Amino acid sequence: MLIVPTEDSIRVSKIMNILLKNNKHALFVGPTGTGKTISIVNEIENGFPKEEWINIGLSFSAQTSSNQTQEIIDEAMEKRRMGIYGPPMGKEGIVFVDDLNMPQLEKYGAQPPVELLRQWMDYGGWYDLESSEKTFKEIQSIRFVAAMGPPGGGRNYITERYSRHFSTIYVSQYSVDSLKFIFSSILDSLFMSNKVPSFAKSIVGLKDNLVSSTIMMYENVTKSFKPTPTKSHYTYNLRDVSKVFQGIFFSNPKGTRNDTEMIKLWAHECIRVFHDRLITEDDRESFMGILKETMTEKFKRDWDKVVTVNPLLFSSFVPTIYPDDDTSKKPLKNLYCELTDRENLKKICNRSLVEFNEEPDTKKMDLVLFMDAMEHVVKCFRIIKTPKGNGLLVGVGGSGRKSLSSLATFIADFDLFMIEITKDYGIKEWKEDMVSMFTRGGVEERGIVFLFSDNHIIEEAFLEDVNNILNNGEIPNLYNAEDHLNICEGMKDSVKGNMKYANMGDPELFNLFQERCRNNIHVMLAFSPIGEDFRRRLRMFPSIVNCTTIDWFLPWPKDALSSVAEHFLQDVDLP
Known part of the structure; x- marks a missing residue:
C-alpha cells in the first residue's frame, strides 16, 4: 500500500505516538475518508516495535456485542498472576477500536461494547465470562486508541463518562x-x-x-x-x-x-x-x-x-x-x-462460459451475454483484479448478479467460494466454512472470490463477520487452538525452501498467513434493494459501502430482453 505523508497525517501520527507512549488514550474524530484509520494503523505498525508492543484491532458495527469485544481482547492476554492479566511479559498492548460509536443503543440508551471499555477505564478490568464464579480480571499494560465519525447516519453519541478518559483530536478534511x-x-x-x-x-x-x-x-x-x-x-x-x-x-x-x-x-x-x-x-x-x-x-x-x-x-x-x-x-x-472490439469481447465471454460449464462440480449456467450483461462481467472482473478489491452488486432477483460475477471469477482464474445453506446451518457451520476459506487463501495462496448474498444471512452475526473481512481482512476470534496449530504447520510447508521465511516462528508465520488472506480473498456481495433490510444493513454495517465498489443493476433494456427471447426460441417451431 502506497502511503503519502502529509502535514495532517504526520501530525496525527506524532500526537498518537506521544500519547500512547506516555500511557494516555487517544480518540480521533473526523469525517469518513480523512485518513484516520490508515494513519493510526501505519503508525502502530512502524512506530511501535513488535518486540515491545502487541496490537489488538477491533472494528465496531451496529451488531457488535460486549461479549465479542471482551473475547477479542482476552484472547491476546496472558495470565501474569492470580486475577491479573496482560500482554506477553515484556510487552505493552495497544487496542485500536475503529468506528467506536457504531454499536446500536440498547433500550436504556447505553452501548454495551462502549460500556465494557469504560469499565476497564474506570476499574482496570472486567469479569471473567468463562469462570463459574465470574471473578474480576484486572487487565494491565494496555492503552486505547480509537477512531470514529461524527454522530449521525447510524453513528451515535458516546457517553461523556467514557470520552473523558481520552485526549480527543479532530481530523479535518484534507485541503x-x-x-x-x-x-x-x-x-x-x-x-x-x-x-x-x-x-x-x-x-x-x-x-x-x-x-x-x-x-x-x-x-x-x-x-x-x-x-x-x-x-x-x-x-x-x-x-x-x-x-x-x-x-x-x-x-x-x-x-x-x-x-x-x-x-x-x-x-x-x-x-x-x-x-x-x-x-x-x-x-x-x-x-x-x-x-x-x-x-x-x-x-x-x-x-x-x-x-x-x-x-x-x-x-x-x-x-x-x-x-x-x-x-x-x-x-x-x-x-x-x-475494449473497442466488441465482437471479440462477446466471443471471449461466450467461450469462457462454455469452459465454465464444462468444469466438474459447477452449477451449469445458461446465459445470454448481451451487451449490458458483458458490461457487468467487465465491471466484476475489474473489482476482482483490484488489489484488496471488494464489490457490492445490487439488483432484484434474476438480474444476473451471481451468474455474471461467477463468470467474471472464472475469467479472472480465481476460485469461487459460496456457503451452502441447509436447515441445520448455523454459527458453528459458518465458522467452519470461514476457516476453510481463509486456509485456502492464506496457506494455499489461492485467489478466492467469496460470493455472499442476502439469502445467506440466516443470522445478522454473519454480516458482522463480513463487515470485519471488508474492513480488516480477518474475523476476530475465528480460530481455535487446533485451527491455529494447523495453519502454522501448513504455513511451514508453504514457505519451505524460501530463505526469506527461514527464521520465522509461529507468530510471524500466522501474521504472514493473515496478510496473504487480505491480499487473496475478495468479497462480492449480491444484495437486493427491495425492502427496509437493505437500507438498514447499509446503515448498521458501514464497511458494506465504504470498503466496496458498488455496481447497481438497472432493469435490462428492451433489446436485451429481446435477445434473450430470441435465444430461447430459436429452436422452437412457432406457427
Missing part, C-alpha cells in the same frame, strides 16, 4: 493542496515505476490535469447527488477519489500509448467509481453531463470525438492491442486497455 500533493505523488510513482518502456511525454504532462479533474469530479458529484432514504448509499468520500487512481494504476505504456487513451482511461475509472452506484437513468445522465463538461474544461477535448465506442469499457482479459499495430502478429495479453 485541496494536500489532495493535489497526495495524488500527484501517486501518479509520480506510476510514471517512475514504468521506465522501460516509459509513458509518452504527453501522458506524463497530463499529471496535474488528471489530479485536478478528479478532485473536481468528486466535488461536483458530492454536491449533485445527495443521500436520501432510497439513495442512502449516495455517500462519497476521499476513498472514492483514491479508487479512481487505483484504476489508473492498472495502465502501462504498452496499453496506454498516448494522451487520448489516458484521458479515456481516466473517464472510465470515474464512471466505475461514481456512476455505477447511481440507481436511476436520470441520475446517470446527469453524471455523464458532469463528466463531459469536466473533460472539456480540463482536457480541452470533446467527449464524442474522444469516445467513439460506447459504453466506454477497459479491461485486461480481451487481447486488443497488437505489437507495432501489426494485426498479422499475435495481440498482447494482460494489457489494461479499451
Whole structure:
C-alpha cells in the first residue's frame, strides 16, 4: 500500500505516538475518508516495535456485542498472576477500536461494547465470562486508541463518562493542496515505476490535469447527488477519489500509448467509481453531463470525438492491442486497455462460459451475454483484479448478479467460494466454512472470490463477520487452538525452501498467513434493494459501502430482453 505523508497525517501520527507512549488514550474524530484509520494503523505498525508492543484491532458495527469485544481482547492476554492479566511479559498492548460509536443503543440508551471499555477505564478490568464464579480480571499494560465519525447516519453519541478518559483530536478534511500533493505523488510513482518502456511525454504532462479533474469530479458529484432514504448509499468520500487512481494504476505504456487513451482511461475509472452506484437513468445522465463538461474544461477535448465506442469499457482479459499495430502478429495479453472490439469481447465471454460449464462440480449456467450483461462481467472482473478489491452488486432477483460475477471469477482464474445453506446451518457451520476459506487463501495462496448474498444471512452475526473481512481482512476470534496449530504447520510447508521465511516462528508465520488472506480473498456481495433490510444493513454495517465498489443493476433494456427471447426460441417451431 502506497502511503503519502502529509502535514495532517504526520501530525496525527506524532500526537498518537506521544500519547500512547506516555500511557494516555487517544480518540480521533473526523469525517469518513480523512485518513484516520490508515494513519493510526501505519503508525502502530512502524512506530511501535513488535518486540515491545502487541496490537489488538477491533472494528465496531451496529451488531457488535460486549461479549465479542471482551473475547477479542482476552484472547491476546496472558495470565501474569492470580486475577491479573496482560500482554506477553515484556510487552505493552495497544487496542485500536475503529468506528467506536457504531454499536446500536440498547433500550436504556447505553452501548454495551462502549460500556465494557469504560469499565476497564474506570476499574482496570472486567469479569471473567468463562469462570463459574465470574471473578474480576484486572487487565494491565494496555492503552486505547480509537477512531470514529461524527454522530449521525447510524453513528451515535458516546457517553461523556467514557470520552473523558481520552485526549480527543479532530481530523479535518484534507485541503485541496494536500489532495493535489497526495495524488500527484501517486501518479509520480506510476510514471517512475514504468521506465522501460516509459509513458509518452504527453501522458506524463497530463499529471496535474488528471489530479485536478478528479478532485473536481468528486466535488461536483458530492454536491449533485445527495443521500436520501432510497439513495442512502449516495455517500462519497476521499476513498472514492483514491479508487479512481487505483484504476489508473492498472495502465502501462504498452496499453496506454498516448494522451487520448489516458484521458479515456481516466473517464472510465470515474464512471466505475461514481456512476455505477447511481440507481436511476436520470441520475446517470446527469453524471455523464458532469463528466463531459469536466473533460472539456480540463482536457480541452470533446467527449464524442474522444469516445467513439460506447459504453466506454477497459479491461485486461480481451487481447486488443497488437505489437507495432501489426494485426498479422499475435495481440498482447494482460494489457489494461479499451475494449473497442466488441465482437471479440462477446466471443471471449461466450467461450469462457462454455469452459465454465464444462468444469466438474459447477452449477451449469445458461446465459445470454448481451451487451449490458458483458458490461457487468467487465465491471466484476475489474473489482476482482483490484488489489484488496471488494464489490457490492445490487439488483432484484434474476438480474444476473451471481451468474455474471461467477463468470467474471472464472475469467479472472480465481476460485469461487459460496456457503451452502441447509436447515441445520448455523454459527458453528459458518465458522467452519470461514476457516476453510481463509486456509485456502492464506496457506494455499489461492485467489478466492467469496460470493455472499442476502439469502445467506440466516443470522445478522454473519454480516458482522463480513463487515470485519471488508474492513480488516480477518474475523476476530475465528480460530481455535487446533485451527491455529494447523495453519502454522501448513504455513511451514508453504514457505519451505524460501530463505526469506527461514527464521520465522509461529507468530510471524500466522501474521504472514493473515496478510496473504487480505491480499487473496475478495468479497462480492449480491444484495437486493427491495425492502427496509437493505437500507438498514447499509446503515448498521458501514464497511458494506465504504470498503466496496458498488455496481447497481438497472432493469435490462428492451433489446436485451429481446435477445434473450430470441435465444430461447430459436429452436422452437412457432406457427
